[in-house]
Amino acid sequence: MFRLIRLLNTSIGKKLLMAVTGTLLLLFVIGHLIGNLTIFMSQNALNSYAHWLQVNPMLWPVRLGLIFILLLHIYTAVKLTRSNQHARRTRYQKSGFHHSLFFSKHIVFSGLGVLLFIIFHINHLTLGNGISELLPYLDPKGNPDIYGRVIHTFSTPLYPLLYLLGLIVLGFHLNHILRGVFQSLGFYHDNYAPFLDFLAPALTAIMVIGFALIPLAALSGLLTPTIVLPPYGP
Helix, strand or coil: CHHHHHHHCCHHHHHHHHHHHHHHHHHHHHHHHHHHHHHHCCHHHHHHHHHHHHHCCCHHHHHHHHHHHHHHHHHHHHHHHHHHHCCCHHHHHCCCCCCHHHHHHHHHHHHHHHHHHHHHHHHHHHCCCCCHHHCCCECCCCCECHHHHHHHHCCCCHHHHHHHHHHHHHHHHHHHHHHHHHHHCCCCCCCCHHHHHHHHHHHHHHHHHHHHHHHHHHHHCCCCCCCCCCCCCC
16 A cells, blocks of 8 residues: 555656546546437437436446546646656657657646536536526426437537537547557557557547537537427526
8 A cells, every 4th residue: 555655656656647547537538428429319319318327326426436536637637747847858858759748738728628618518518507498398208308408509609619619628638648548558669659649639539529519410400309499588
């Protein structure tokens, strides 16, 4: 236990902890994306998935675990960034990972942007602040009509624009996480560094595009609610 604590107090230990927490958060993002994409299957598919999450006894343990992992990730990022500020620039130039210095200088800002985006997303679509008039609607099976709520919310340009801006920041941060995981776990090597330099932004683009498809499809009219909902306004 004491060896583990001493390891986590070192630069290598912090990088490993960042890699582990980043990987766990990345897996959550992938799972969240897969669940969200059920909106393209049917109203029942998305609403049943959302209802299953709400009644699942593991919902709050998972939520609390994610909050702990997120806070640990943020704390470690701040500590590691402060340590890197005192490191020599030549350290990064000799490491063979030419993106490290750039990302270490900007990761805190992108992370703060992602945190604000998460808070906005939870407050908006999860808690329903700003769309309270949509919350009472149920689908034919009696489940909350998340399908209609999402589509109606994104049917006007403001919210799609805000979400797309948030997704750009999220993409920047995901790209950093992937590169950091590859580097911290020792995958970066001269022989296949070019492939990993391609893989990280490619995977990031897939996830960002996947999330962006939903507001864009709703705004363009490709997705329409099964039940006609009242317009915004008093």
